[in-house]
Amino acid sequence: MAVSNPVSAKPEAEASAFDSRTSRNTIQRALVLEAVRSLRNHPTSADVYEAVRQRHPRISRATVYRNLALLAERGEVLRVELPNGADRYDFFSQPHYHAKCRSCGRVFDVDMPYHADIANEVADAHGFAIEGHQITFTGLCPDCQSAQA
Numbered sequence: 792m793a794v795s796n797p798v799s800a801k802p803e804a805e806a807s808a809f810d811s812r813t814s815r816n817t818i819q820r821a822l823v824l825e826a827v828r829s830l831r832n833h834p835t836s837a838d839v840y841e842a843v844r845q846r847h848p849r850i851s852r853a854t855v856y857r858n859l860a861l862l863a864e865r866g867e868v869l870r871v872e873l874p875n876g877a878d879r880y881d882f883f884s885q886p887h888y889h890a891k892c893r894s895c896g897r898v899f900d901v902d903m904p905y906h907a908d909i910a911n912e913v914a915d916a917h918g919f920a921i922e923g924h925q926i927t928f929t930g931l932c933p934d935c936q937s938a939q940a
């Protein structure tokens with residue numbers, strides 16, 4: 792794009808302002824990523840915010856949420872969308888499947904191969920362009936099973 796601004800009065804000041812903004816964003820993103828990696832239980836965005844805030848009380852909820860969205864977009868964390876529940880975030884960013892406990896709401900990984908080609912089995916998507924899929928099993932976790940026994 793054409794820049795019609797001739798010689799800036801303070802090119803160095805502008806450059807350093809840009810650098811500090813860039814590095815602050817990078818630091819904030821790293822803090823959020825670190826928090827997701829420290830939480831191994833498929834945290835919600837609110838959980839991630841609480842974890843970041845414990846160590847960095849001045850960070851805003853909006854900043855944490857924005858960086859979570861960015862990390863998910865970049866594939867550095869996995870966003871797990873659940874029916875009837877808040878999205879969860881996963882440090883394990885490869886596609887995989889989950890089970891959600893209907894009693895306590897906790898989310899677990901299930902050990903099964905990821906079927907990247909499952910869309911091939913769709914006979915008629917009614918014009919929908921399929922881009923991916925998630926599977927969430929529902930049931931009772933071991934703790935809730937023994938609580939009921």
Ligand SMILES: [Zn+2]
Pocket residue numbers: 892893894895896897931932933934935936
């Ligand atoms: Zn449970």
Ligand SMILES: [Zn+2]
Pocket residue numbers: 833881883887888889899900
């Ligand atoms: Zn997971």
